[in-house]
Amino acid sequence: MSYTVLIVVLPFLMFLLLGLLDSKLKPKVAGILGTLGLSTVAILSYVTAFKYFFQVGKVGEIWQPITALNFNWLQVTEKLHIDLGVLLDPISVMMLVVISTVSLMVHIYSLGYMHGEKGFQRYYALLSLFTFSMLGLVVATNIFQMYIFWELVGVSSYSLIGFYYTKPSAVAASKKAFIVTRFADMFFLIGILVLSYYTGTFSFAELCNPHGPVLGTTIGDTFMGWSVVSWAMMLIFMGGAGKSAMLPFHIWLPDAMEGPTPVSALIHAATMVVAGVFLVARFFPVYYFGAPEVLTIISYIGAATALFAAIVACTQTDIKRVLAFSTISQIAFMITSLGVSNYGGEHGLGYMASMFHLFTHAFFKALLFLGAGAVIHAVHSNEMKDMGGLRKFLPITNITFLIACLSIAGIPPFSGFFSKDEIMVAAFEKDKIIFGILYFTAGLTAFYMFRLYYRIFWGDSNKHYHHTPHEGGLNNMTIPLIFLALLTCVTGFIPFGTFVSSNGEPFVTSINWLVASLSVGVGVVGIVIATVMYLKKNSKPDTMEAALKPLYKASYNKFWFDEAWMFATKQIVFARISKPIAWFDRHIVDGFMNALSTVTNWTSRKIKVVQSGEIQDYALAFFVGALVIAAMVIFL
Amino acid sequence: MGEQIVFSVLAILIVAFSILSVVSRRILRAATYLLFVLIATGGLYLMMGYQFLAAVQISVYAGGIMVLYIFSILLTSHAGDKAEKVSWKRHLPAAGAATVGLAFCAHIIYYNVKRVADLDLFNAPTMQQIGANLMGTSKNQYVLPFEAISILLLACIVGAIMIARKR
Amino acid sequence: MTTIPLFAYIVISTLMFFIGVYGFLARRNMLTILMSLELMLNAADINFAAFNRYLYPGQQDGMFFTLFAIGIAAAETAVAIAIIINIYRNLKNISVDEVNKMKF
Numbered sequence: 001m002s003y004t005v006l007i008v009v010l011p012f013l014m015f016l017l018l019g020l021l022d023s024k025l026k027p028k029v030a031g032i033l034g035t036l037g038l039s040t041v042a043i044l045s046y047v048t049a050f051k052y053f054f055q056v057g058k059v060g061e062i063w064q065p066i067t068a069l070n071f072n073w074l075q076v077t078e079k080l081h082i083d084l085g086v087l088l089d090p091i092s093v094m095m096l097v098v099i100s101t102v103s104l105m106v107h108i109y110s111l112g113y114m115h116g117e118k119g120f121q122r123y124y125a126l127l128s129l130f131t132f133s134m135l136g137l138v139v140a141t142n143i144f145q146m147y148i149f150w151e152l153v154g155v156s157s158y159s160l161i162g163f164y165y166t167k168p169s170a171v172a173a174s175k176k177a178f179i180v181t182r183f184a185d186m187f188f189l190i191g192i193l194v195l196s197y198y199t200g201t202f203s204f205a206e207l208c209n210p211h212g213p214v215l216g217t218t219i220g221d222t223f224m225g226w227s228v229v230s231w232a233m234m235l236i237f238m239g240g241a242g243k244s245a246m247l248p249f250h251i252w253l254p255d256a257m258e259g260p261t262p263v264s265a266l267i268h269a270a271t272m273v274v275a276g277v278f279l280v281a282r283f284f285p286v287y288y289f290g291a292p293e294v295l296t297i298i299s300y301i302g303a304a305t306a307l308f309a310a311i312v313a314c315t316q317t318d319i320k321r322v323l324a325f326s327t328i329s330q331i332a333f334m335i336t337s338l339g340v341s342n343y344g345g346e347h348g349l350g351y352m353a354s355m356f357h358l359f360t361h362a363f364f365k366a367l368l369f370l371g372a373g374a375v376i377h378a379v380h381s382n383e384m385k386d387m388g389g390l391r392k393f394l395p396i397t398n399i400t401f402l403i404a405c406l407s408i409a410g411i412p413p414f415s416g417f418f419s420k421d422e423i424m425v426a427a428f429e430k431d432k433i434i435f436g437i438l439y440f441t442a443g444l445t446a447f448y449m450f451r452l453y454y455r456i457f458w459g460d461s462n463k464h465y466h467h468t469p470h471e472g473g474l475n476n477m478t479i480p481l482i483f484l485a486l487l488t489c490v491t492g493f494i495p496f497g498t499f500v501s502s503n504g505e506p507f508v509t510s511i512n513w514l515v516a517s518l519s520v521g522v523g524v525v526g527i528v529i530a531t532v533m534y535l536k537k538n539s540k541p542d543t544m545e546a547a548l549k550p551l552y553k554a555s556y557n558k559f560w561f562d563e564a565w566m567f568a569t570k571q572i573v574f575a576r577i578s579k580p581i582a583w584f585d586r587h588i589v590d591g592f593m594n595a596l597s598t599v600t601n602w603t604s605r606k607i608k609v610v611q612s613g614e615i616q617d618y619a620l621a622f623f624v625g626a627l628v629i630a631a632m633v634i635f636l
Numbered sequence: 637m638g639e640q641i642v643f644s645v646l647a648i649l650i651v652a653f654s655i656l657s658v659v660s661r662r663i664l665r666a667a668t669y670l671l672f673v674l675i676a677t678g679g680l681y682l683m684m685g686y687q688f689l690a691a692v693q694i695s696v697y698a699g700g701i702m703v704l705y706i707f708s709i710l711l712t713s714h715a716g717d718k719a720e721k722v723s724w725k726r727h728l729p730a731a732g733a734a735t736v737g738l739a740f741c742a743h744i745i746y747y748n749v750k751r752v753a754d755l756d757l758f759n760a761p762t763m764q765q766i767g768a769n770l771m772g773t774s775k776n777q778y779v780l781p782f783e784a785i786s787i788l789l790l791a792c793i794v795g796a797i798m799i800a801r802k803r
Numbered sequence: 804m805t806t807i808p809l810f811a812y813i814v815i816s817t818l819m820f821f822i823g824v825y826g827f828l829a830r831r832n833m834l835t836i837l838m839s840l841e842l843m844l845n846a847a848d849i850n851f852a853a854f855n856r857y858l859y860p861g862q863q864d865g866m867f868f869t870l871f872a873i874g875i876a877a878a879e880t881a882v883a884i885a886i887i888i889n890i891y892r893n894l895k896n897i898s899v900d901e902v903n904k905m906k907f
Contacts, residue, residue, distance in 0.1 A: 613906030615899050616726070616828050616836075623733055623824065627740060634744065643807050647815050654819050654842055658826030663835060670838050673819075677845050680815070683807070684856045686866050693848075696873050701841070701880050708884045709834055712891045722829055730828030738821040745817060749810050758860035769863060778867050785874050792878035796885035 001051065001068040004086050007044045007096060008139060010037055011132035018125035027120035034124035035107040038131065042100040052093045053499055063504040065089035065205065070141050079200045085141035087204065090500040091281055091355055095138040098362045099271050101487075103131045105480035106266040109370050112477040113262055113377060123163060127266070130156035134271050138278060142202040143192050143236075146279070150188070150243070153275065154181050157267050161259040173255040180252040184242020191235030198228050208285045210343075210503070230291035237280060237298055244276025245328045246335065247305040251562050253328055257320040261373030264320060269327050269369050270362035277334045277358055284351055284502055288343045299339025299430075303437040306332035308559065310444035314451070315545075315555040318382045319372050322452050323365070326408070329445060330361050336438060337423040340430035341502065348502030349509070350430070353422030356496040360415035363491065364404040367484035371401040374477055375456055378469030384452075388460030388537070393469040396478045398457050400485040405453045407488045409446035409523040415492035417520070424519050425512045442519055446526025454534035643683060649676045661718055663709050667702065674698040685760040812853035820846035833887050833897045837880065844876050 014037035018030055025033070057063050070085030107127060114123055133152035140146035155178075162174030196202050223231060240246075245253040256268050267273070280287065280298065287295050306329045313325035334354045341350025374397045379387055391398040407416035420442065427435040471478065498506040533540045545552045554560070610621075650673055657669035674697045681690035769777050819842055826839030848869045855865020887897055894901050 608907035611907045613903030615902070616730075620729055620733055620828055623737070623828075627733075627737055631740065640806060643811065647811070650815055651818055651822075654822045657842070658822055658830065658835075658839055663832060666835055666838060670841065673842065674845065677849060680812070680849060681852060684812075684852055686852060686856070689852060689866055689869055692870060692873060696877055697841075697845075701877055704880060704884060705834065705838065708887065711888065712834070712897050713832075722831065727829055730825050733828060734821045734825035737824060738817065741817050741821070745810070745813050749813050758856065761863050761866065765863070769867065776862060776864065778871075781867075781871055785871055788875065789878050792882050796881045799882070800885035800888045 001048070001056070001066055001088060002086075003044070004048050004068045004088060004139070007041055007048065007100075008086065008132060008135045010041050010044075011128040011135065013037075014128040015125050015132060018121055018128060022121050022125070025121050027115075030121035030124050031107075031111045034128055035104070035111065037128060038100065038104045038107045041131070041135075042104045045096040045100040048088065049093050049097050052088055053090075057088075057090070057093075061506070063090050063499070063501075063506070067141060067205070068139075080196060080202065082144045082202060083142050084145055086139045087141040088139065090504070091278065092138045094355065094359060094500060095278060096135065098359060099131065099134050099138065102270040102362055102366045103127070103266055105366060105370070105484060106262045108476050109265075109373070109480045110260075110262045112475055113373055114260060117260075119163065123160075123260070126156060126159050126163070127263075130160065130267060130272075134275075137275060140204075142204060143195070143207070144202045146282075147185075147188065147192060150239075150275065151185065153272050154178060154185070154243075157181075157256070157272055160263045160267060161256045163259055163263065167258070170258040173252075173258040177252040177256050180249055181242045184239050184249050186239075187235045188239020188242075191232045191237075191239065194228060194235065195232035198232070204282060208283065210285045210289055226293070227290070229286065230294055233283065233287055233291040234294045234297070236283065237276075237294060240276030240279040241301070242276075243279075244273050244331050244335065246276070246301055246332065247308060248561060248565075250305065250309070250328050251565055254321050254324045254558070257318070257324050261320070261369060261376060264324075265366045265369035265373070268324065269365040273327060273331055274334070274358050274362070277331060277338065277354060280335065280338050281351065281355060284338065284341075285343065287338075288341075288502075295339050297339075299336050299434055302332045302334075302336030302339055303434045303441075304332075305329070306336065306441045307437050307444075310441045310448065311551075311555050312558050313448045314444060315552055317384045319375070319384060319387075319452060319456065320369075320382055322448060323368055323372060326368075326445070326449065327365060329441060330357070330365070330408070333420070333423055333438065333441075334358055334361070336434060337426055340427050340434060342430075344503050345501060345505040346497070346507040346509070349422060349497075350426035351502040352497050352500055352507075352509075353419060353426050355500045357419035357423055359496070360407070360419045360488070360491055363484050363487045364407045364414075364416060367400060367404045367481060367488060368408070370477075370481055370484070371397050371404065374471070374481070377477070378471065379465070384455045387456045389458065390469060391457040394457075394471045396471060396481060400481040401453060401457070403485045403488055405449045408449050409527060410442060410519055411523055411527075412520065413489070413492060415488050415490075418492040419496075421511070421516050421519055422509060424515050428512075428515050439518065439522060443522040443526045446523040447530050450527050450530035451534050454530060458535050460537045639683070642679075646676050646679045646683070649673075650680070661721070663713060664706070667705050667709055670705070671698055671702045674702065685758060687760065688763065688766055809853060809857040812849060812857075816846040816849040816853070819843075819849070831898050831900065833890070833899055834884075836899065837883055837887075841876065841880070844872065848872055 014034060018025070018034060021030075051057075052066070056066065066088045068086040068088055070083050070087075072081050073084045074082040076082065107124070110123065110127070114120055117123070130153065133149050133156050137146055137149035137153060140149060158174045158178040161177050162170050164170045192202075195207070199207060201207060222228065226234075238249075242249040253268060253273065257264055259267075287298075309325045309329035309332065313322050313329065316322045316325065334357050337350045337354035337357065339350070341348050341354070343351075374394065375387065375390065376382055378390070378394060381387075403414065407414035410417045410420045412418075424435065424438060424442070427438050495508060497509045501507055533544070557563075610617075653669045653672045653676070657666045657673060660666040660669060675694060678690045678693040678698065681687075681693055770782055771777070771779050773779050823839045823842030823846060826842065827836055830836050830839060851865040851869045851872070855863065859865070890902060891897050
């Protein structure tokens with residue numbers, strides 16, 4: 001299976017090609033090249049998935065991880081070494097399929113959406129770079145390789161968010177994304193170092209083996225009540241929380257919507273932001289056996305984030321912001337599901353549900369974003385107040401968007417219902433409080449998604465547009481929408497438990513009718529409330545807003561998290577920490593160097609007088625020297 | 637007895653005139669005092685028994701070099717000019733260095749140069765001997781330095797002309 | 804047979820030498836500096852001759868050395884005076900304070 005390394009290398013070569021040739025290529029050529037490269041990658045991923053899941057992956061009824069390639073890149077000490085390689089196991093193969101499919105859809109869509117933009121070739125080069133980084137991340141054989149690609153993903157995201165680099169808001173957003181995730185990655189790195197120091201290895205195969213040398217012998221050292229493994233895993237989770245926009249590191253994701261919409265679809269909906277979830281899933285045996293208290297913390301953080309994001313999404317008016325907060329909420333669902341999971345076969349339901357939701361969410365969220373992109377492209381504005389009654393003008397977008405909204409609200413037979421239902425069951429069996437929070441959040445999800453849908457496509461049906469929005473029939477913007485909608489309809493029926501589970505044992509899930517009906521019920525309630533308020537333009541939203549004024553204000557301002565972080569950075573870090581350090585650097589370190597040079601200068605000015613030019617001074621020095629030497633020779 | 641008187645006279649002349657030469661503020665007088673010192677030195681050579689050396693000293697040094705000095709003094713300054721007083725700043729280190737050196741050498745000489753050699757073996761060198769040694773090629777004979785010095789003199793003549801010619 | 808000890812000659816030459824040193828370091832006119840230089844040279848010559856006379860009376864190496872030293876002193880004086888003439892032509896002055904341009 002070593003051809004799988006091509007999956008990772010090919011996008012990188014495409015990045016080099018497109019990046020180096022930049023404006024020498026005509027935009028259309030660059031686009032076609034990028035898309036062709038990605039199609040090859042997608043086909044290779046499907047072939048790999050087929051071979052793995054249906055041919056070689058299963059050994060004796062258990063899914064085995066296959067190391068397709070692994071070579072020793074850097075030897076740090078005698079025991080510790082950093083490898084680079086390709087690891088194939090159920091979740092990484094699943095992620096290969098997800099990433100390549102969504103990336104391919106985005107490539108095709110961008111041919112139409114980004115048509116005529118300046119920097120078209122750079123865009124496709126960066127998309128290939130991103131795909132390369134993400135693919136490398138998911139097939140990593142050891143945590144350090146994952147960290148390398150983690151940072152690469154951060155860089156690609158920064159470049160793509162700041163794609164419109166002449167816009168100050170885009171530049172600010174890209175800086176914010178990079179700095180916040182980099183800050184979280186600091187903790188990630190410390191976690192990796194602590195873990196590898198105490199266990200002596202970076203490799204997943206050794207770390208995650210529950211009967212292996214690492215987990216089998218508990219690492220005895222403790223620090224302030226927790227074992228070092230717990231500390232390491234907590235720090236690693238904080239790194240993942242930064243990338244996956246968990247509370248309180250979520251602040252960068254809404255601002256990241258400054259990037260082009262297909263970028264938002266690829267990076268900030270389907271692939272990069274799930275890297276944190278993937279990280280926890282990859283390390284799941286270590287979390288479950290080595291640091292169970294961290295898992296509890298993870299589940300609570302996830303639940304809180306989900307609720308928070310859902311509340312904020314209810315009042316936002318920029319359609320991409322609504323989708324951004326929806327993403328934060330759904331990823332929080334996935335993380336919570338991992339947090340409440342047990343280990344082994346059907347006890348690992350939370351694990352399987354989380355991965356299933358990742359799979360389905362990638363498709364319908366990408367669909368939502370691409371649909372929003374089509375709307376923005378037609379109306380030339382992001383704000384809800386500029387939209388309404390668009391179902392007449394954008395029929396295909398309307399239907400596909402509706403399918404995605406139904407899916408995210410958890411209505412059968414769409415895929416969102418199946419995956420969300422499994423999460424609810426896992427939460428119900430583990431912790432009723434978390435189940436309650438997730439249940440309420442599911443209702444809010446349905447509400448705000450349909451609020452979004454109605455405001456765009458129904459609402460003010462007689463809205464007057466300056467120039468008629470048009471869709472253009474079947475073209476490279478609508479075909480990805482249709483394909484993703486088909487996937488959303490179909491993927492719910494995949495028996496995911498037979499492919500992905502926490503320890504490789506396949507299992508079959510059956511529907512828990514109580515939980516299922518409860519969750520469908522709350523979804524329907526949310527949709528009904530939204531229909532009543534937003535189907536036609538009326539005054540009910542304003543009355544509700546007036547009634548819940550403080551909550552509305554808090555939600556509209558995103559609970560002032562951005563302001564709190566800005567305060568902490570400016571007043572505390574800059575003023576109290578950076579300023580003194582800068583003062584020290586400028587006055588004491590530089591001052592020392594300047595003092596050295598001043599002293600040297602002064603000394604040289606004082607002693608240059610020896611070279612006076614007077615012959616007799618030189619003669620005197622000569623004579624005295626000769627006398628001294630003679631004295632030394634004779635008397636010593 | 638007589639020798640000692642002559643020697644003392646010569647010694648006093650040498651020391652007195654050399655001090656006067658370096659202290660005098662009129663250049664021409666300094667040159668004259670130097671001339672006297674050189675002649676007295678020639679006298680010392682005579683006392684030692686080196687007649688040829690004394691003759692060379694007086695003819696070359698006193699007669700040639702001092703004339704050169706007088707010429708250049710007259711060329712570059714008016715003979716009646718008074719040189720400026722030497723400032724204390726320059727006078728002190730010079731005197732100090734000279735005194736220290738003198739003390740040092742005196743100390744060494746006093747402790748080492750005490751014996752009087754046996755002088756019976758001395759024969760004043762004859763002209764034939766000097767001539768033969770000057771042109772001979774065996775161990776203690778000086779044809780090579782002789783030739784070298786002649787070339788040196790040639791070089792100095794040419795060099796002096798080159799440096800001092802009018803452009 | 805002479806009754807003058809070697810010591811006396813050496814004392815004279817030493818005195819003459821250090822008087823010459825003083826003159827070299829303290830005088831302002833270049834020509835007077837050269838004259839002090841001549842004093843030093845002569846002191847060394849007396850030394851050579853005296854040592855030859857008292858310590859190696861059978862040989863004449865010291866005398867020849869003195870001979871050659873006198874010759875070389877003459878040549879050197881000639882060149883030095885030529886240089887001083889040149890300086891005089893350019894600066895109209897032969898004080899050593901004027902020729903101090905080779906400095907910091």
